Amino acid sequence: MNWAARLIGGRFHYGWLTVAVVFLVLLAAAGTRATPSVMMLPLEHQFGWSRATISLAISVNIALYGLMGPFAAAAMQRFGVRPTLLAALGTMALGVALSSLMTHPWQMVLIWGVMVGGSTGVAALSLSATVVTRWFTTRRGLVMGILTASSATGQLVFLPMLAAIAEHHGWRQVVWVVAIAAAIVIPLVAFLLPERPADMKLRPYGEPHDSPINSTVTKQNPLAIAFGTLAMASKTRDFWLLFFSFFICGASTNGYVGTHLIAMCGDYGMTEVQGASLLAAMGIFDLFGTTLSGWLSDRFNSRVLLFWYYGLRGLSLMYLPHAFGIDFFGLPLFAVFYGLDWIATVPPTVRLATDVYGKESAPVVFGWVVAGHQLGAAFAALGAGMLRASLGTYTVASMISGGLCLVAAVIVLRINRPAKVPEPQAA
Template structure:
């Protein structure tokens, strides 16, 4: 499971970081035309998760994970063979987008649901941390491959890694059971892809009638805006505005990634022991303080204040995943995994919106400072909104009852 999370996370972050520039320079294609593939993959990464979660309930975790890895590997291989931007968009955008989306948050949520009471938060934290490791293991390794052997070798390397992990998953996940079965949403006598799509959409329609869904989707959209959308897109350009070399800014981002692992695992463990609302509110409250303080910490070199920012932000970056999944479980019971997939789609929408607004603010005002402060205010608001969500003591989910038709 961890291997699948590592490979899919590494594949998802590779294109924009390593392949875009070599493709532009070697093939002469415009950055905009190449970027279409990355845009498609980002959208599919966000919207695939709820359907993948429903498919895991129907076919079992093993089959979906193996299929997702094969699809991502085929997309990477197709990119290496592509002869036009349209072919890159079809290979990377569709193949890698669908594959990584099906084996990312859906996988972590589905496996965590099967872990049993008292361990779900920890398992969710571990698998989320594995995804973070994938980003920071693959990028430096593949960057050396690109420098020494070219971008096509890196794409083939990703395809090979995906195939290897798929083979391991096929052999080792024989005893895995499917994720939580949504009894209330199950339509007897139906099957196939149409059933999976119908179920995911039916769960979404039911969830949107409950305030808890909109609260969780809203706070997770703020999470995406303040992390993927803002920090990971605009930290390096903002650092450059203050005279810091890109290599130094990248070092600070790497530090954020390292502490992501510890923070996510710790948040998962805390979620198993205390009210998840407290964990989630603390994450957003502390994140708000770090973002508001950042404009005061900038300097041309890496000093203690910026290192402290990177460490603290890293501890909080993806620590929101285990408590959010736990709150989905509290309010949506056996439908929690699919609902979390839709909540994660809101995360991606928030990230995309902030990625655009951050650049627009910099172009208009000549500085990123209002963006950091504004994102901090959004996080403070999210911390308050978390308190509106009912706690686990006020509502208990229905017990998990596996469907005898589930397979592995």
């Protein structure tokens, strides 16, 4: 990595190259997480598995993806970002490749639920928060927006291609493409991702030149870090407000739309490629929306931003069942509004967590908040699949998701709200 630092010289801060490497890692992980939604219909046709059965494996994947967040952040503090990430990427590539051999539902739960879900939970938002707080003092919101947008870009790059491969060559070819993509980023992490700016004799971007270079490494057990931080944060009201608002965020994005939109489009006579293309279009708009959200969170009140994000998302979801009945503008209008808002909630949420709990504790606290996000996603993935299996339609699930978002819009206004100091009464 020192050779890379010498190569770029003083032309720009090495932190930006670190962001580029992490962006590619998150891109591969996002494509891996999106794959089960492409496989849902082919697995249903080949093995006769119901959507509720497939949704169970996806919900386990989503839940472990979230629950790994705080432990991954703690492991990065104790063992380092690079070793933790290399182990996760190797497990991810191996698990995806092994899934080409599965023939029973329990195998999908074990491989896609446990192995892939746990490993993608390391290459997730907790990684972004750790890198941002270590490498940047200024521009944190913008950088967090860029890294968060990689999830949308992963959908943009992978979903239409994977859907086309599944349609013409079968789901096993999809699995091999995703496994190779996960393996490609491993050498980039091994050779280009340092632990901290101090390893490159640098200060974080935006840090004053006269500040000391901090190279402190904790020796505490990762479990102690994760649970100790949870014990501290769980005693505060702000943590639970962040947790439950992000629970709703996960239920209304990864859990519902990310998992079921392609299958929902199939209910209205659309092909898998058309459904995946709709998700990809939403990914384009989210690439801009989330990056813009990061820029805005550096300049405006994060509570107000989150109020608008959740409120508009709720209205978009309530509109979704009606969008299929509008010939030309129906689904494109949904794709624009929902896409701009897909994960725009992340930068302001990270900003609030950092403001409340400080630079050192924020990544682990945010990891627990992400666990709430993914528990919500798991709840929605399984719940929507069960509602579809029993009612034959996704309309009720759409209305429930939209209503929860409106609740979240109210909740977020109470986060990090300064206490009112009573004025002294006049004598």
